[in-house]
Amino acid sequence: MVTNLYFVRHAHSAYSADELNRPLPERGQADAQKITELLIHENIHVLLSSPYKRAIQTIEGLAGPLGLELVLEEDFRERLLSSGPVSNFGQAITKVWENPSFAWEGGESNLVAQSRGVRALHRVLQHYKGSNAVIGTHGNIMVLIMNALDKRYDYGFWKQLDMPDIYKLSFNGDTLTGVQRIWNRS
Structure with missing residues (x-):
């Protein structure tokens, strides 16, 4: 049984010392919309995210159209x-x-x-x-x-x-079977 994890590195955000609440500016919001448009057709079952606002904002556009709740996963936060x-x-x-x-x-x-x-x-x-799970996280x-x-x-x-x-990691059980980059800025 294949499990696909779409790791989404958050969109651009201007640096601030407040790591938890740093939001996406206009450019980041535009990229988040592109991510929603790209992933909406991937048969996504689960939305998970780092608790950091920029990671949440990058993937939260999928929640409404897919009828999914975004689940926070503390351990996908950026490294300190x-x-x-x-x-x-x-x-x-x-x-x-x-x-x-x-x-x-x-x-x-x-x-x-x-x-x-x-x-x-x-x-x-x-x-x-x-x-198929989308994971909003950090580089x-x-x-x-x-x-x-x-x-x-x-x-x-x-x-x-x-x-x-965005990198799609495919697993058979706990074994990584494939990695595919699916983001293209253009």
């Missing part, structure tokens, strides 16, 4: 890089990818965040076996989950992601 702002995001993120056990003060290492994300993945695979945690399944999905892969982006 540090307890406060970092002076150079590029250097900070590179360091945690180069050393998976390293964590900035108050932040999650790649290993800790990946473990959290993979636990959530396995809960979804068990609870929604045989379903770093999405790639960390994918990396646990296939090491090709690494820092270089993360750097080339679009915002938003």
Whole structure:
């Protein structure tokens, strides 16, 4: 029995220190509408999202037309890089990818965040076996989950992601059987 998980990296949102409530601006809202139009025809059974507003707003347009309730899944939230702002995001993120056990003060290492994300993945695979589920999430945690399944999905892969982006992961039980990118900005 095949389970398809459509991991949706949230649409563009302007940076703010309020990670939980950061909304989508006009450009992000326009992309969220495109995602709704793209996924509405994918026979979706379940909508799950990180509790972060930008992830919710990216996929919530599917709820009404599909008659589905959006379920929040805390463990699909973005990885916490540090307890406060970092002076150079590029250097900070590179360091945690180069050393998976390293964590900035108050932040999650790649290993800790990946473990959290993979636990959530396995809960979804068990609870929604045989379903097509859309998961509103974030780039770093999405790639960390994918990396646990296939090491090709690494820092270089993360750097080339679009915002938003969509990857369909197909599973037979807990075994990954296919990955397909289904987002095209144009």
